[in-house]
Amino acid sequence: xxxxxVKCDVLVVxxxxxxxxxxxxxxxxxxxxxxxxxxxxxxxxxxxxGNDHFWCYIPEIHGKAGLxxxxxxxxxxxxxxxxxxTEGFIDQELCESIVRETYDRVLDLEMFGIKFRFKHMYPxxxxxxxxxxxxxxxxxxxxxQSIPDTLNYEGRDIKRKLTKEAEKRGVNIMxxxxxxxxxxxxxxxxxxxxxxxxxxxxxxFEAKTAVLQTGRCNRLYPTRTGYLFNMQDCPNLTGDGExxxxxxxxxxxxTPARKRGHGTFQYLKNFTRASGAATTCYPAxxxxxxxxxxxxxxxxxxxxxxxxxxKVEADIREGRLPFYLDLTQATEEQIKYVEWSYxxxxxxxxxxxxxxxxxxxxxxxxxxxxxxxxxxISGGGVGIFIETNCATSVKGLFAGGxxxxxxxxxxGPQAVVLGWRAGERAAEYAxxxxxxxxxxxxxEDERRRVLAxxxxxNGVTWQELNIALNSLMTDYRxxxxxxxxxxxxxxxxxxxxxxxxxxRELRREPVHAKDxxxxxxxxxxxxxxxxxELLVKAALDPRIYEKGKWFMAKLVVKEIKFFQRPxxxxxxxx
Amino acid sequence: MxxxxxxxxxxxxKICIDICPMDVLKEGEKAPVVAYPDECWHCGAxxxxxxxxxxxxxxxxxxxLVAIRIxxx
Numbered sequence: 040x041x042x043x044x045v046k047c048d049v050l051v052v053x054x055x056x057x058x059x060x061x062x063x064x065x066x067x068x069x070x071x072x073x074x075x076x077x078x079x080x081x082x083x084x085x086x087x088x089g090n091d092h093f094w095c096y097i098p099e100i101h102g103k104a105g106l107x108x109x110x111x112x113x114x115x116x117x118x119x120x121x122x123x124x125t126e127g128f129i130d131q132e133l134c135e136s137i138v139r140e141t142y143d144r145v146l147d148l149e150m151f152g153i154k155f156r157f158k159h160m161y162p163x164x165x166x167x168x169x170x171x172x173x174x175x176x177x178x179x180x181x182x183x184q185s186i187p188d189t190l191n192y193e194g195r196d197i198k199r200k201l202t203k204e205a206e207k208r209g210v211n212i213m214x215x216x217x218x219x220x221x222x223x224x225x226x227x228x229x230x231x232x233x234x235x236x237x238x239x240x241x242x243x244f245e246a247k248t249a250v251l252q253t254g255r256c257n258r259l260y261p262t263r264t265g266y267l268f269n270m271q272d273c274p275n276l277t278g279d280g281e282x283x284x285x286x287x288x289x290x291x292x293x294t295p296a297r298k299r300g301h302g303t304f305q306y307l308k309n310f311t312r313a314s315g316a317a318t319t320c321y322p323a324x325x326x327x328x329x330x331x332x333x334x335x336x337x338x339x340x341x342x343x344x345x346x347x348x349x350k351v352e353a354d355i356r357e358g359r360l361p362f363y364l365d366l367t368q369a370t371e372e373q374i375k376y377v378e379w380s381y382x383x384x385x386x387x388x389x390x391x392x393x394x395x396x397x398x399x400x401x402x403x404x405x406x407x408x409x410x411x412x413x414x415x416i417s418g419g420g421v422g423i424f425i426e427t428n429c430a431t432s433v434k435g436l437f438a439g440g441x442x443x444x445x446x447x448x449x450x451g452p453q454a455v456v457l458g459w460r461a462g463e464r465a466a467e468y469a470x471x472x473x474x475x476x477x478x479x480x481x482x483e484d485e486r487r488r489v490l491a492x493x494x495x496x497n498g499v500t501w502q503e504l505n506i507a508l509n510s511l512m513t514d515y516r517x518x519x520x521x522x523x524x525x526x527x528x529x530x531x532x533x534x535x536x537x538x539x540x541x542x543r544e545l546r547r548e549p550v551h552a553k554d555x556x557x558x559x560x561x562x563x564x565x566x567x568x569x570x571x572e573l574l575v576k577a578a579l580d581p582r583i584y585e586k587g588k589w590f591m592a593k594l595v596v597k598e599i600k601f602f603q604r605p606x607x608x609x610x611x612x613x
Numbered sequence: 614m615x616x617x618x619x620x621x622x623x624x625x626x627k628i629c630i631d632i633c634p635m636d637v638l639k640e641g642e643k644a645p646v647v648a649y650p651d652e653c654w655h656c657g658a659x660x661x662x663x664x665x666x667x668x669x670x671x672x673x674x675x676x677x678l679v680a681i682r683i684x685x686x
Contacts, residue, residue, distance in 0.1 A: 078635070082658040083634050215636070237636075264676055265675055266673060267651060267652070268651070269654075270654075273634065309678060310672070367683055386655055386657065389656060392669070393655075393670055393672060396669055397678075404682050404683070406679070407679035407681075560652075
């Protein structure tokens with residue numbers, strides 16, 4: 040089969056929420072935009088079947104209520120539920136720029152047909168009295184911040200609507216294509232290579248600039264049930280952006296594996312993303328223990344994490360497990376609201392349908408919860424380091440969305456604000472950039488690497504590699520955190536070196552793909568192994584966790600080098 | 614084995630094959646076939662976009678829900 044050649048000015052890699060907005064914004068300029076998506080942009084990415092909540096700072100509402108932009112940035116970096124997790128390892132300038140633009144992006148999303156305002160308001164929506172209104176209003180609920188700022192909205196078809204808008208603006212959308220490598224010329228990005236996951240055709244992209252929007256890396260760690268794709272975010276997101284950026288010379292930000300668990304309940308048992316958590320079960324879902332005693336009144340209660348953890352730990356110590364999500368005490372109006380949220384959020388719409396099929400009902404049944412155990416070691420992660428203008432450290436390469444760190448924006452707002460901005464900056468760059476000059480040798484090397492699994496006979500399967508990797512990443516977490524006993528400072532050097540050696544062995548296994556679909560999965564696992572290797576190497580470096588410093592990685596002559604960048608805080612708390 | 618397609622309702626329009634984010638469906642003789650059942654994310658896109666409501670999701674054993682009926686048996 041002959042290669043395909045695609046020429047454009049702006050190449051957007053990844054067609055989720057952020058990628059679609061990047062392509063839409065870029066297309067406002069006089070540039071040719073191509074959007075490449077591994078699945079079908081109409082339903083792809085972590086918001087493929089919807090998103091029901093999105094934090095947004097609205098000056099005329101929150102400003103009046105006494106919440107300043109500074110307060111939100113402090114919440115995101117130290118104080119709020121989210122800040123406690125990020126431990127100050129965020130870029131406050133970038134975070135502030137997200138806070139300031141969330142509302143503008145919501146107004147744009149409304150123009151693309153996404154419904155954010157409603158005429159009926161409920162008693163639990165903030166800043167407005169319940170009742171019917173002539174002029175529709177935002178349904179504001181609590182989430183991360185000290186003052187409620189999260190909009191509940193009808194985002195089930197957000198991806199369909201954004202795809203339609205991109206098509207209307209002349210964006211060339213290429214579905215079922217996995218981008219595998221960035222092409223560079225004298226240190227600047229000049230295109231990429233990819234493969235069609237249905238035909239196996241190899242594709243060369245010549246582009247003046249590229250925008251990476253490939254989301255966060257999702258298949259590194261084992262799932263709760265052992266079922267490979269049972270996870271919150273899209274299983275197609277496998278570190279593709281991180282690995283291709285690293286190979287092109289970009290700086291990555293490394294989040295260390297840390298003790299994170301504070302006794303939260305994210306999901307209903309066995310169905311990850313059927314949310315028991317905060318916003319989606321607002322305002323009625325409460326958590327009870329096995330004795331029927333209320334552990335947390337409702338998930339969005341602004342209860343200090345430590346208090347919550349103490350209650351959860353007491354129940355564990357005294358054997359009052361399991362915990363349940365209980366909506367049976369809620370009013371019909373509250374349950375209808377929860378079902379409305381569910382019907383717009385990710386996998387939750389499907390969950391409601393499944394519930395109906397098997398005869399379960401929030402009005403009558405309580406659901407066992409999966410507990411994120413207090414003291415759990417969460418695995419580390421990587422993200423592409425960007426400036427506030429979404430430029431990476433490689434010329435001609437921009438990035439946005441969940442893929443970039445350390446923005447501290449949270450998934451939705453970060454995708455929407457930084458997607459939009461990355462698209463705009465990339466288009467401006469493309470208008471001044473020279474014609475791309477691609478290097479045939481880079482293309483040939485990548486063609487050989489990418490198509491190899493189709494030629495391997497009697498090789499291992501991608502599933503075997505993926506499961507082996509998950510198991511190794513569990514070992515990594517154990518060796519970082521004292522066998523996952525929540526002991527942060529008992530890193531085992533020999534343990535980590537053993538994991539690293541076994542990861543290198545994994546990489547050498549000949550992996551076999553029987554068709555282009557499996558080829559995609561093979562290439563994904565190879566990317567995951569790259570990310571895993573980087574994390575384990577990073578964990579061996581004693582500088583990985585130092586307050587006030589970001590820990591960074593960069594490829595220098597085929598070797599990963601780690602270094603630190605001092606964090607500049609604009610806002611601190613006493 | 615998710616998703617489950619009702620052959621009596623399916624008209625063979627192929628929207629589900631086109632839309633599935635995990636690409637688990639392939640063209641079959643009459644209706645789509647589930648070519649890669651283990652890769653289903655249970656996102657419901659196929660079920661959501663099927664114009665004939667011919668698709669349901671059946672949870673695999675490890676993902677079955679754990680619920681207790683406490684009101685109005």
